[in-house]
Ligand SMILES: Nc1ncnc2c1ncn2[C@@H]1O[C@H](COP(=O)(O)OP(=O)(O)O)[C@@H](O)[C@H]1O
């Protein structure tokens with residue numbers, strides 16, 4: 001906030017070779033120009049030194065990244081959907097699996113891909129406009145055994161819909177979520193991770209944006225001991241428009257990590273990334289890594305990514321790394337910014353000096369910080385609840401500062 | 407009729423290498439209807455006095471008392487002091503991103519009055535007060551003080567003063583950094599605030615020029631953490647001519 005520094009976009013032109021194919025060591029490259037493979041054993045067990053894992057507390061992963069069994073099924077799924085929408089469990093051999101072009105980019109994702117016994121498929125019929133959000137609520141009932149899941153959301157051509165996936169309860173959950181927006185579709189997907197304190201969740205979302213399709217994707221993380229969400233996105237044709245939003249509220253001891261890769265592989269597409277997080281309490285740790293790759297063929301694209309963190313108390317830490325890799329000069333716009341600010345004593349003093357009590361002052365600032373983002377998600381059915389959850393989280397910091405004062 | 411009474415106030419500030427004593431026994435009584443000018447060279451402790459009155463956590467009162475109508479101000483939190491009627495227009499107003507001016511003003515008014523203002527009259531009052539201070543209406547939706555120029559920040563301090571209607575206003579160098587037009591606009595605001603004779607004003611300033619627009623009843627020369635001389639408006643004229651050399655020399 002007052003201490004916030006906007007890092008001007010540093011357009012690091014990384015020398016970069018790519019193209020699908022086979023690496024010298026026989027491993028395949030995936031759609032995202034990064035190492036990817038369906039074969040679990042092709043992914044070495046990460047040790048925590050690797051670039052992709054260097055922020056993650058490996059000892060809290062419960063072996064989910066290694067070889068802990070993923071055969072648990074201690075969760076329930078509830079669906080609330082318009083009758084025109086099909087939302088059902090299908091077999092793991094169904095052809096819908098993999099239609100997003102995703103190839104697992106890390107070991108837990110590859111393990112979940114191989115281990116999920118069923119797939120949950122949500123299909124929005126083409127040309128249909130579905131006003132009522134499809135709500136899938138997944139409730140974990142035990143964190144003892146690792147569970148693997150696979151979700152495929154397919155928005156048919158020129159359909160319009162909203163899909164909300166809610167997570168709560170206790171779980172050790174590894175999952176892949178494929179989001180496919182066919183040509184001209186308008187799709188909003190919101191994941192709300194409101195886990196209990198003991199949950200560990202390793203998720204990978206891949207979004208595939210069809211020609212002239214418009215996708216809004218949001219990841220909202222409140223609860224859980226460790227939640228690590230990878231979100232990757234690429235385009236099936238020109239003219240796609242993607243908005244990737246995120247909101248996280250990290251409490252003492254929590255680790256919330258978001259890793260994004262936007263792959264501009266087609267011309268005239270746009271991507272707009274905005275993630276905002278608040279942190280409070282000792283060892284609250286947020287990690288945000290945002291990569292945007294602009295390939296040679298991605299002429300005339302426009303991209304912007306932004307990550308803002310608001311640190312509410314001492315002892316919390318936010319790591320934020322935006323990155324642009326540009327292979328073509330002919331882009332319309334590319335930029336990024338990252339800022340971590342503190343709600344500091346001076347701001348608190350200023351608001352209090354106008355008669356506003358400390359707790360209300362904090363609410364004012366945090367509500368204000370998140371309000372525009374929540375509005376951008378644009379799903380009225382969940383807006384109020386998100387604000388309420390933000391305030392529930394705020395109550396924790398109140399209790400904390402009250403303790404300090406005592 | 408209200409009284410703000412400062413008695414033998416000693417204040418230290420938390421510096422990097424421990425506390426430093428800044429105020430060495432300040433005595434001052436301000437009653438409603440009065441305007442007191444506090445004038446002094448840079449570093450004499452004027453802002454320290456203002457912050458200590460408001461309860462800024464960096465400033466510690468080591469001895470002395472401050473009461474408002476007999477109530478112990480020093481015993482109150484920052485927000486309680488504001489709610490019993492003390493207002494500080496800050497020398498350097500703080501930027502608060504994420505909080506719009508209009509939301510902030512409404513929240514502050516609600517806190518001070520103990521109830522939400524009537525929407526219709528409130529919106530009208532805010533508009534009027536902004537127009538009086540030549541503040542563009544679009545500022546209502548901007549983030550509080552964020553990216554405002556120095557002059558805009560000062561005008562917003564006076565906007566708050568007029569809307570919150572405290573009993574006592576401490577204005578810490580509200581005139582510094584203002585051009586002549588802005589100075590007049592801000593002075594008019596302070597004069598509107600005190601026009602009914604039921605407000606007390608403690609006008610802290612480094613320069614005499616604001617005293618052409620705001621007429622003080624009392625002038626206090628502040629040097630080395632306490633009041634070195636007191637008098638009427640004529641004392642300001644003397645300072646205008648001779649500056650602070652006499653005092654600084656004496657205390658050095
Ligand atoms: N927060 C602070 N930290 C360290 N020193 C301070 C602080 N505030 C004031 N001081 C010191 O106290 C003295 C008086 O400062 P101040 O009250 O700001 O004076 P004035 O407002 O009259 O210019 C100065 O020597 C200043 O350096």
Ligand SMILES: [Mg+2]
Nearest residue numbers: 452453497579
């Ligand atoms: Mg000062």
